[in-house]
Amino acid sequence: MTASGLAIEVQGLGVRFRRNRRGRRSIKDLFSDSSRRSKPGEFWALRDVSFDVKPGESIGVVGRNGQGKSTLLKLVAGVLLPDEGSVSVNGGVAPLIEITGGFVGDLTVRENVRLTSGLHGMSKAEVTRRFDGIIDFAELGEFVDTPYKHLSNGMKVRLAFSVVSQLEEPVLLVDEVLAVGDKAFREKCYARIDELLADGRTLFFVSHSERDLRRFCSRGLYLDKHRLAMDAPIGEVLDRYNADYA
Ligand SMILES: Nc1ncnc2c1ncn2[C@@H]1O[C@H](COP(=O)(O)OP(=O)(O)OP(=O)(O)O)[C@@H](O)[C@H]1O
Known part of the structure; x- marks a missing residue:
């Protein structure tokens, strides 16, 4: 538990990327004191993003492509580190996208379920207990090997969602x-x-489907021009997004 009792605390979050591969940082850059400035070819993919999430809230993240x-989901999942600010998450996260990326092509379905469940904190005994349920939910009984x-x-x-939904982490990250x-299968x-x-989980949901956002989320975060343009009830956020870009 964070001292505040919040599920997620995000403060002044910023991440920058290089626009092209050639824009390598030079030795001179390493010694220059310009951490807050972006260098040529770099841009802020997110900046000045701050918000708190209470346990059990369901948040929809809205915004145009890019x-x-x-x-933001990667930062909450802890697979990307910020250049500015901080993210603190109370307990673990179950990130759908990272599970998909974590599967190994040459391993079988069975081996991958064991590997990814283990990497996300399930004990061997727990994986064994949940294995059939994971395969049944994914409807991949004929494909375990x-x-x-x-x-x-x-x-x-299917396989990724099935694994992620069996993890007992308090925060669930679901994307497109x-x-x-x-x-x-989507209905399932x-x-x-x-x-x-x-069950009281906290949900972070990224989607371009207004229907799905309204169905699951009570609150919306609207990212525009790489900043948090609005943090409000999901209906208000969608109205503003539609007004901006309809
Ligand atoms: N590893 C990376 N290196 C360089 N640029 C990146 C990297 N990851 C993302 N970006 C850039 O950061 C910006 C934000 O990307 P992100 O994938 O978060 O957008 P998004 O809002 O999820 O978009 P979409 O709706 O298309 O999924 C984009 O300009 C993208 O090109």
């Missing part, structure tokens, strides 16, 4: 990748997200 939504690289894209997402699943995922929310 405004920093996935970057198939190399991961031979699954279809939709099957890969879910949209790859077919309609029937949505029902599972409802269950996790009812």
Whole structure:
């Protein structure tokens, strides 16, 4: 528990990236005291982002392509470190996107489930206990010994969601990748997200689907021009986003 009892605290968060590969930092840059300035070819993908999340809140992250939504999720997941500011998360996070990226193509479905569940804190005994449930939910019973690289894209997402939804972390990060699943499977995922929310989990949801955002989220964060343009109830955030870009 953070001292404040909050699920997530984000303060003055900023991340910058290089626009092209050639813009390497020189030795001179290493010694220059210009950490707050961006160097040629660098840009802030996110800057000055601050917000708090209470346990059990469900937050929808809204914004046009490239405004920093996935970057924000990566920072909350702890797989990307900020150049400015801080993120503190109370307890662990279950990040859908990182699970997908963590699968190993040459390993089988069975081996990948064991590997990723283990990496995300499940004990061996727990993985064994939950294994059949994970495979059943993903509807991949016939593919447990198939190399991961031979699954279809939709099957890969099924597997990732199935693993992530079994983790007992208090914060669940779900992004657009879910949209790859077919309609029937998406409905199943949505029902599972409802269950996790009812169980008191905190949800961070990135989506371009207004319907899904309204369905799951009570609060919205609107990222525009790489800054937090609005933090308000999801309906108000969507109205503003639509007014800006309709
Ligand atoms: N590793 C990286 N190196 C360089 N630039 C990056 C990197 N990751 C993201 N970016 C850039 O940072 C910006 C924000 O990207 P991000 O993926 O967070 O956007 P997004 O809001 O999730 O977009 P979308 O709606 O298209 O998924 C973009 O300009 C992107 O090109």
